[in-house]
Amino acid sequence: MRIGTNGVSRSRGVVLGCVLLLAGSVPASAHELHEPGPWIVRGVQGGVLSGVPLRGGRLVGPRVAGPAPLVAAISSELAALQAGAGDDGRGESARAALAEAAASRKEAQKLSGEEREQAMHAVLAQYASIAEDERFAVAGRAEASFRAGDLLRVGKQLDEAAAMYARAAELGGTTAGAEEFAARGLLEAAHLKRRAHDVEGALTLYAAVRERFPGEKRTAAHAVTWQGKLELQSEQRERGMATLLGFRELFPEYPAEAVRNTDLVALEQLEAGDEAGARQTVEQLQKAMEPILAEGGKRAESVSKALAAMRVTEQLTGY
Numbered sequence: 001m002r003i004g005t006n007g008v009s010r011s012r013g014v015v016l017g018c019v020l021l022l023a024g025s026v027p028a029s030a031h032e033l034h035e036p037g038p039w040i041v042r043g044v045q046g047g048v049l050s051g052v053p054l055r056g057g058r059l060v061g062p063r064v065a066g067p068a069p070l071v072a073a074i075s076s077e078l079a080a081l082q083a084g085a086g087d088d089g090r091g092e093s094a095r096a097a098l099a100e101a102a103a104s105r106k107e108a109q110k111l112s113g114e115e116r117e118q119a120m121h122a123v124l125a126q127y128a129s130i131a132e133d134e135r136f137a138v139a140g141r142a143e144a145s146f147r148a149g150d151l152l153r154v155g156k157q158l159d160e161a162a163a164m165y166a167r168a169a170e171l172g173g174t175t176a177g178a179e180e181f182a183a184r185g186l187l188e189a190a191h192l193k194r195r196a197h198d199v200e201g202a203l204t205l206y207a208a209v210r211e212r213f214p215g216e217k218r219t220a221a222h223a224v225t226w227q228g229k230l231e232l233q234s235e236q237r238e239r240g241m242a243t244l245l246g247f248r249e250l251f252p253e254y255p256a257e258a259v260r261n262t263d264l265v266a267l268e269q270l271e272a273g274d275e276a277g278a279r280q281t282v283e284q285l286q287k288a289m290e291p292i293l294a295e296g297g298k299r300a301e302s303v304s305k306a307l308a309a310m311r312v313t314e315q316l317t318g319y
Contacts, residue, residue, distance in 0.1 A: 187219050289307065
């Protein structure tokens with residue numbers, strides 16, 4: 001699988017770069033993932049990561065460049081989680097390792113300045129190590145890749161984030177039970193391309209989410225909505241309208257989102273001077289929503305709110 005120029009080989013290279021941070025076995029210059037950003041890259045000092053030490057997988061104090069090697073602390077944590085884990089224990093071990101990384105991230109977010117930078121860098125290395133360790137279940141490794149991608153995205157390391165999202169999609173794309181973070185990784189990769197104004201690249205990936213992961217309904221639904229929006233914005237008018245109107249049939253479990261998507265179509269028609277078409281679109285939607293409204297309950301409430309919030313009805317007389 002390739003995502004633009006960030007294919008599997010690149011994603012593995014990014015993961016390996018993160019894992020080498022833990023190993024402390026290459027020169028400092030080789031540890032850098034990219035040009036230094038807000039907090040991701042700091043390299044190695046004397047073959048050992050400087051940062052906030054871990055105890056039991058948790059950050060224990062604002063000590064920068066402390067005497068206890070962070071590398072050894074993280075490696076010890078992962079080794080303990082993996083100990084005795086055969087095939088049947090891989091899922092449990094992965095969940096435990098992910099929980100430790102999440103706890104470290106939570107503690108790191110309480111810090112500030114360089115202490116926070118060092119700590120978040122260590123969390124990234126934890127996730128990257130989990131992602132490439134075959135002693136962990138594939139589902140856990142896919143999630144770790146996704147989490148690393150999120151950290152890199154927040155840190156403005158967008159090329160590396162795209163590579164980690166691609167790795168999540170690669171790891172989870174062929175393994176039962178690992179599809180959730182594979183699909184989410186592919187969706188985030190599509191968002192990155194959209195924000196970078198790569199319209200065709202983004203549209204290709206949005207479509208791929210539903211094609212490759214039809215069982216991940218919520219993620220696939222988001223992908224279809226964004227696909228339709230982007231098609232409208234990129235002057236692929238008819239295609240975008242068809243995508244957004246088709247949402248209701250594809251995902252009947254999300255009627256409120258179908259209402260919002262139909263609103264976009266009716267607005268597009270109205271702005272193009274087709275008031276009759278906009279009215280027809282609204283009336284067809286209202287008729288389709290009647291059975292849901294008659295059911296009552298939370299779903300009916302969400303649809304009622306979405307109908308009341310339609311922007312097109314504010315511009316059409318008679319509503």
